[in-house]
Amino acid sequence: MNISNSIVEQAADATARSTPVSVARRVRGLSDSAIAWVFIAPAITLLLAINIFPLIWAIYLSFTNYRANRPNAAVEGVGLRNYERVLTDPDIWQAMQTTAHFVFWTIILQTVIGFTLAYLIDRKFRGHAFWTTIILIPMMLSPAVVGNFWRFLYEPQIGLFAYAVSWLSGIPTSDIRMLGDVSLAPWAIIIVDTWMWTPYVMLICLAGLRSIPDYIYEAAEVDRASAWRQFWSITVPMALPFIMLAVLFRGIENFKMFDMVTLLTGGGPGSVTEVASITLKRAAFESWATGRASAFAIILFVAVFGLANIYVKALNKVKQR
Amino acid sequence: MQKKSKALLGLASALMLSSALPNLAKADELTLCWAAWDPANALVELSKDFTAKTGTTMKFEFVPWTNYADRFLNELNSHGKLCDLIIGDSQWIGGSAENGHYVKLNDFFDKEGIKMDDFVPATVVGYSEWPKNTPNYWALPAMGDVVGWTYRKDWFERPELKTEFKEKYGWDLAAPKTYDQLKQVAEFFQKREIDGKTVYGASIYTERGSEGITMGVTNVLYSWGFQYEDPKKPYEMEGIVNSAEAIKGLEFYKSLYDCCTPPGSSNVYMVESADAFKSGQVAMQMNFAFTWPGLYKDEKVGGDKIGFFPNPAEKAHFAQLGGQGISVVSYSDKKDAALQYIKWFAQPDVQAKWWELGGFSCLNSVVKAPGFATSQPYAQAFLDSMAIVKDFWAEPSYATLLQDMQKRVHNYVVAGNGTAQEALDGLVEDWTEVFKDDGKI
Numbered sequence: 001m002n003i004s005n006s007i008v009e010q011a012a013d014a015t016a017r018s019t020p021v022s023v024a025r026r027v028r029g030l031s032d033s034a035i036a037w038v039f040i041a042p043a044i045t046l047l048l049a050i051n052i053f054p055l056i057w058a059i060y061l062s063f064t065n066y067r068a069n070r071p072n073a074a075v076e077g078v079g080l081r082n083y084e085r086v087l088t089d090p091d092i093w094q095a096m097q098t099t100a101h102f103v104f105w106t107i108i109l110q111t112v113i114g115f116t117l118a119y120l121i122d123r124k125f126r127g128h129a130f131w132t133t134i135i136l137i138p139m140m141l142s143p144a145v146v147g148n149f150w151r152f153l154y155e156p157q158i159g160l161f162a163y164a165v166s167w168l169s170g171i172p173t174s175d176i177r178m179l180g181d182v183s184l185a186p187w188a189i190i191i192v193d194t195w196m197w198t199p200y201v202m203l204i205c206l207a208g209l210r211s212i213p214d215y216i217y218e219a220a221e222v223d224r225a226s227a228w229r230q231f232w233s234i235t236v237p238m239a240l241p242f243i244m245l246a247v248l249f250r251g252i253e254n255f256k257m258f259d260m261v262t263l264l265t266g267g268g269p270g271s272v273t274e275v276a277s278i279t280l281k282r283a284a285f286e287s288w289a290t291g292r293a294s295a296f297a298i299i300l301f302v303a304v305f306g307l308a309n310i311y312v313k314a315l316n317k318v319k320q321r
Numbered sequence: 322m323q324k325k326s327k328a329l330l331g332l333a334s335a336l337m338l339s340s341a342l343p344n345l346a347k348a349d350e351l352t353l354c355w356a357a358w359d360p361a362n363a364l365v366e367l368s369k370d371f372t373a374k375t376g377t378t379m380k381f382e383f384v385p386w387t388n389y390a391d392r393f394l395n396e397l398n399s400h401g402k403l404c405d406l407i408i409g410d411s412q413w414i415g416g417s418a419e420n421g422h423y424v425k426l427n428d429f430f431d432k433e434g435i436k437m438d439d440f441v442p443a444t445v446v447g448y449s450e451w452p453k454n455t456p457n458y459w460a461l462p463a464m465g466d467v468v469g470w471t472y473r474k475d476w477f478e479r480p481e482l483k484t485e486f487k488e489k490y491g492w493d494l495a496a497p498k499t500y501d502q503l504k505q506v507a508e509f510f511q512k513r514e515i516d517g518k519t520v521y522g523a524s525i526y527t528e529r530g531s532e533g534i535t536m537g538v539t540n541v542l543y544s545w546g547f548q549y550e551d552p553k554k555p556y557e558m559e560g561i562v563n564s565a566e567a568i569k570g571l572e573f574y575k576s577l578y579d580c581c582t583p584p585g586s587s588n589v590y591m592v593e594s595a596d597a598f599k600s601g602q603v604a605m606q607m608n609f610a611f612t613w614p615g616l617y618k619d620e621k622v623g624g625d626k627i628g629f630f631p632n633p634a635e636k637a638h639f640a641q642l643g644g645q646g647i648s649v650v651s652y653s654d655k656k657d658a659a660l661q662y663i664k665w666f667a668q669p670d671v672q673a674k675w676w677e678l679g680g681f682s683c684l685n686s687v688v689k690a691p692g693f694a695t696s697q698p699y700a701q702a703f704l705d706s707m708a709i710v711k712d713f714w715a716e717p718s719y720a721t722l723l724q725d726m727q728k729r730v731h732n733y734v735v736a737g738n739g740t741a742q743e744a745l746d747g748l749v750e751d752w753t754e755v756f757k758d759d760g761k762i
Contacts, residue, residue, distance in 0.1 A: 069398045070420055070717070091728075156584035157602075173584075180587025182736045266530030269587050270736030271728055285391060287721040288398075 055301075062294035069288035082295035092296065094271060095279040101186060102193070102275060103254045107247055109194045114201025115243060119235070121202070122209040132206075139199040147263025150192045154178040154264075182272050185265050189273055192260055197253075201246040208242025209235065241319045248311055255304055276300060350378045351658055354393055354404035355645075357383035359615050360464055363678040370674070371665050377658055386591065387531065390720075397422040397650070405653040406662055408463050408645045411447045416717035417648070418451035423459040424649040429660055430458060435667050441465065443710045444683035448646030453715060460646025461663050462683035464611070467631075467706040468540050468641040470503075471598060471616055472496060472605045474628035476515060485509075496630035500544060500573060503605070503633050507581035510604035522581030523605040524597040525574070526590055527735050533590035534734065535713065535726045536641050537607060538574045540632050543639035543711050545570025556762045558752055563745035566636060571741040575734045587735050598622060609643045610706060613699040614679045629702035631709065642710040644681070718755050725751035 030038075062082055066075045086092055117135060121128050138146065153161040162176040178188040212234065220230045258277040261267065267274035280300065284293035353368075355361050361383050368379040382403060384392045390410065396403055397417060409417060417423045426449075430437070437445045437458060444462035451459055476482060477494050486494035490505050497503040507522025514520075526537025539547070546566030551557040561567075578586070583602050586593075591608060595615075598606040599622055617623045632640040647666065649659040665671060672684040676696070681703065682688060694701045714722045726748060733744035756762045 069394065069416060071398065071400070072421060154585075175584070177585055177587065180585055180735065182738070262530065266528065266588055268529030268731050268735060270529075270732035270738055272736060282724055285395070286724055287718075289721070 058294045058297055061291050062298050064291045066291045067288045068284075068290045078291065082292045083299070085292060086296045086299060091271070092276075092279060095274050095276045098186070098272070098274060099255060099257070099276040102190060102257060103251055105190045106193045106197070106254050107250055109190065110198045110201045110250055111243060111247055113194065114198045114246065115205045115239075117198065117202040118205035118209055121206060135202060136199045138196045139203075141196070143196070143259040144263065146192060146196050147260050150188075150195075151179070151264055154188055179265050180269055182269055185269055185273050189257075189261055189264055192264065193254065193257070196260075197250060201250060204242050204246040204249075205239060208239035211242075212238045241315060244311075244315045244318060248308065248315065251311075252304060252308060255300075349376055349658065350380060351405045351655060351662060352380040352382055352403060353406040353408070353647075353662075354382045354384075354396070355408040356389040357385050358611065360611055360680050363675070363680045366678050367671070367675055367680065370671070371662060374665070375661065377662070379662075390531070394720075397652075400652045402650075402652050402654060404650045405655045405659040406647060407650050408647050409460070410645055411642060411712055412715050412719040412723070414448070414451045414459055414646070415715045415719060418457070418459045419717050421651055424651050424656060424660075426458045426461065426649070426663070427456070429663075433664050433667075435461070435664070439685055440683045441685060441688060441707055443642065443707060444644065444646075447642045447710065447712045447715075448644060448683070451715065460648040461667055462644075463647040463666070463680075464644045465681040465683040465688075465703070465707055466609050466611050466642070466644030467703070467710050468536065468607060468643065469610055469613075469629065469631050469702055469706045470496075470605055470607055471613065472628045472630065473601075473603075473622070473626060475626040476510070476520075476604055477628070482509075496628060497633050500541060500633045500635045504573075504577055504581065507577065507605060511581045518601065520601065521583040521597075521603050523577065523607065524586065524589060524594040524603045525577060525582060525607045526594065527578060527582075527586055527731070528588050528590035528593075529727060529731045529735070530588075531590070532723055532727065533588075534731050535723055536590075536643070538571065538730050538734065539641045539711075539713065540607070540639070541574045541577075541635075542567055542570040543641070544632065544635040544637050545573065546636050549714060556753075556756045558749045562749050562752065563742065567745055568741045570635075571730070571733065571744060575737075575741070578734050610681060610699065610703050611643070613703070614697070617698060627698075629699040631702050631706040638709050639711045640706045640709050642712040644683075716759070718759055721755050722752055725755070 063077055063079065064075050065078050067073065121132050121135075141149075150161075153159045156162050156174050156177050159173075161178065162173040165171065165176050166173045178184045216234055216238075217230060220234060225233065256277050257275050258281065261273050261275055261278060265273045267278045276296075280293060280296050283289050283296060287293075353364070355364070361381070365379075365381055368381075371377065372379055390413075393404070393407060393409065394413070394416075395401075397407075397409075398420075407423075409423075414423075418425075429435075437449065437456070440449075440462045444465050445458075446453055448462045449458045449460045451457055477496075483494045486506075486509055489509065492502070494506065494509075497506050503523070509522070510520055511522040512519055526533045528534055546564065547570055548561050548564075549558070551561050582589075583597060586597075589597070591612065594606050594608045595612050597603045598608075598616065599619055601622060613629060617627055619627075632638070647663060649656055649663065653659055666675075667684075669684060669686045672682040672687045673690075676682040676687050676693075687693065688704060688707070694704060713719065716722065729744045729748045729751065732738045733741055753762065
């Protein structure tokens, strides 16, 4: 009895020692909230330094004629001139259209294929774990590796892709110029992005499918609902928030698509695959039109932020249903 | 125990400091920045003599061509101290001079007796002067380079091909002298079966991302009569850049791309072009002269199998200048030592060794030496090419001007959008806007 009492007392002492009050006492009268701030401050400082400050600085620069390669030149305010030039530049509108085209098709393809794969994997057939691993491989590769790898696959003379298409269609391999043909080059990039990121969508959809309780299907079975009816009335609605989440993530990511396009086509042929991020990079770090590039970046930021917010509200509504 | 630990810690710190301090104070080490390519390796070899003579250790910062401009222009714009010496691209001169990145070398040259007259005139204008054609020097010509051609001499010498070619075109199959001849040769070889393999006519520059297609198409444009501006009215480009001759030149380049390049040639620059040649895919290859020593040494296509020729002529005769000058970075803490390196590098015997090792010297005493033209199989083609060079804009806004040309030309030549007239009219509009932004017009 005495022994257990002493254990309880020791535990109580230990608990008391580890309470914030005791910690505060040790650091000479600091309050709990002060200590909390001490711990949080580095993270907040870092966040301010690498996120908030650059954003505010970019907003400021977007109203100036500043050029990063001419640091000694006088910086003058130009009002809304940079915004006006960006919004009236046909090349930028072309790049925005190209970006929208990529985002639209990659999302459609990745969602349809990703959900289908998740649905199949969720059936838990023999060897499903093995196939899941195989499907996930592209997602785990570096975009640089994927870009170079597919550049060789698309090569008209030695590329496997050209051989496969030629074998299926009878078109000579030398005529299958995926990266050099104006009409094919955008699709070449969409195919690679879909190949690489469909597994990601599949993973999220799989999580959604696994979260649906079995008893709902059991109840549907009791009600003699057909498999088709179960799919449309249970599976799709309950997995929808997850699908929408995947669409949100992929949409934001593909809006910023840069590496894959650079590696595969460099924006060509002509400017057919020049997406917004490449145009922005050229303006900022090749032309050094820092002020104008900042204005373009802010416009892109507002567009993505605004669209994402609208989308998140829709997502929340779907979740609440 | 605690005291012992503290003592040990103190001792370790003291040791670390004592070993670090001499390095911090060391001023006899120079960092030279350049692109990562064969001539850079030759320079490493050459610089060993400088170290042996002066005791100054040379460090090298070499960056692949794809990142070369991004990396080093960022370094200069941020006033970085990484590079004491930089071998910067010829187009950087204007911006680097006006923005104070490079040390002006006039006084140093005067003091050390280094004369610009001793160097090939085109390289002085191209690599050293800003404003152009004025005696204001920001670099010492370091690596002469120019676009020219290599061809499969062994294929050209095959009797059956020679006969067939002569019958078809009425002249002997040989290195072409005009662009029309070049196209005929390219057409002759296009999709021809040689040693059981399908080969193609020519590899030409078509790269979109950096400067590739501009460095290719300008060769042809110049030879058709294209000029950047009215010689009498600076920055006046209407009717000059988009002259009838320039339009014909651009149409020719597109026709060459359409008729005679290997499939999948939509994004070709230096490396891809050399690869097409090395893999035995093409009869002729457009490329900068710096690739020639490596190609000549190649076991499969080099030696007796390779030939070299300068750009063909048409109405005029020009070649796109490449190459670079060596400059002292004004943010360096070791400017004096860097200047000593330039002084050493400018010496005739060092320049002669530079050529022997695979670098392309710009010093007259080297390139005009009796025996130079026969010193290497490509020496004559290099000399002939350097005599006809012309360079892209070297304005501070050259990068924007370059991007505009990349976009317009690639859109027409590779993507097949619009006409040559539209492409060059658009280019005049783009360039006019750039110069208006710069306050030059």
